[in-house]
Amino acid sequence: MVRFWRDGYPRQLMLKKNLLGTLTEICLIVVVSAAAGIAWNRTLLTGAWRGELTQQAQAAPQGEELPMPIGLVQVKELHDSKQAVIVDARSAASFAQGHIAGALTLPLEELRKTGPVGLKAKVPTSATVIAYCNGFSCHDSMDLGKLLMQAGYASVYVFEGGYPEWRDAGYPTATGAL
Amino acid sequence: MNGWKRHLPAAVRITLGVIFIYAALLKIADPVAFAGSVAAYRVLPYFASYLTAAVLPFLELVCGLLLVCGYRVKGGALIIAGMNLVFIVALASAIVRGLDIDCGCFKQGGAKTSPWMALARDMVFLAMTVFVLKTSQIKTPHTDLTDVTDNVR
Numbered sequence: 001m002v003r004f005w006r007d008g009y010p011r012q013l014m015l016k017k018n019l020l021g022t023l024t025e026i027c028l029i030v031v032v033s034a035a036a037g038i039a040w041n042r043t044l045l046t047g048a049w050r051g052e053l054t055q056q057a058q059a060a061p062q063g064e065e066l067p068m069p070i071g072l073v074q075v076k077e078l079h080d081s082k083q084a085v086i087v088d089a090r091s092a093a094s095f096a097q098g099h100i101a102g103a104l105t106l107p108l109e110e111l112r113k114t115g116p117v118g119l120k121a122k123v124p125t126s127a128t129v130i131a132y133c134n135g136f137s138c139h140d141s142m143d144l145g146k147l148l149m150q151a152g153y154a155s156v157y158v159f160e161g162g163y164p165e166w167r168d169a170g171y172p173t174a175t176g177a178l
Numbered sequence: 179m180n181g182w183k184r185h186l187p188a189a190v191r192i193t194l195g196v197i198f199i200y201a202a203l204l205k206i207a208d209p210v211a212f213a214g215s216v217a218a219y220r221v222l223p224y225f226a227s228y229l230t231a232a233v234l235p236f237l238e239l240v241c242g243l244l245l246v247c248g249y250r251v252k253g254g255a256l257i258i259a260g261m262n263l264v265f266i267v268a269l270a271s272a273i274v275r276g277l278d279i280d281c282g283c284f285k286q287g288g289a290k291t292s293p294w295m296a297l298a299r300d301m302v303f304l305a306m307t308v309f310v311l312k313t314s315q316i317k318t319p320h321t322d323l324t325d326v327t328d329n330v331r
Binding site: 022025026028030032033034036037038040041044045048049066068069070071074121128142158160161 | 206208209210211213217218220223224225227228231232233234235236239240241244250252253254256257274285309
């Protein structure tokens with residue numbers, strides 16, 4: 001019995017068993033967590049899969065309504081098909097230096113002062129609006145998106161890569177004020 | 179053994195668990211903003227950012243609860259170690275690529291935490307996880323069996 005243990009075979013067996021047990025444990029935790037996360041966020045995931053606006057605000061009516069982030073590829077598709085109005089949240093000076101071709105200028109500061117009166121005259125609230133600013137470190141587009149949603153725009157997206165990502169991708173840009 | 183030394187493993191385990199539960203709840207409360215934080219790293223494609231934002235907080239929550247409860251600690255701690263390693267690689271990649279982004283580790287859309295700060299914090303969490311793993315192995319079945327064989331002799 002003693003030699004049997006000293007040979008190390010059962011010890012290796014136990015190590016293998018422990019390793020297998022730990023791996024099973026890890027797999028189980030990951031599967032349970034993934035299932036819970038997917039079930040909890042099923043509406044958001046369905047919306048993201050279809051490229052639709054999130055229904056999160058309806059699921060949590062007391063929470064703040066947030067615009068949905070959108071990626072470069074989707075922005076390009078909507079830009080080319082003219083299915084969305086692209087709005088630049090940066091200052092008028094930054095807009096004049098360079099902006100996404102066809103975008104409208106709507107500086108966040110200006111919107112805070114005057115409200116979206118000017119935009120509403122040009123763009124109906126039923127339109128899909130994409131807000132952008134100076135990339136991932138810039139939060140103005142998200143703030144602008146929130147204000148637009150509060151103003152009645154139902155389909156608002158935020159392009160977080162913003163002008164730098166668009167320009168670096170070699171997509172059409174323009175300079176000068178509108 | 180001194181009192182504080184005896185309780186140190188449990189204190190570190192519970193602290194780490196609470197940190198991960200706290201981080202998870204903040205992300206679960208705002209999955210869209212967290213998806214934006216994930217997308218900001220420019221590593222995952224569009225839908226994968228949302229899938230990560232949906233699943234990762236729940237993984238953090240479950241692992242945090244396991245650590246706090248002291249149940250299946252090894253499995254929970256190993257996953258947390260894995261997550262920390264992934265976070266460290268992602269943050270290092272953001273630093274190398276010069277991305278000026280919020281790490282998205284805790285409150286979404288709040289005060290910005292620089293990648294360097296987040297990297298240092300994740301290193302501390304990783305060290306805590308290694309400590310938890312080392313101290314939790316004291317009561318593994320393997321050690322218990324060795325004790326049994328010693329008694330047989």
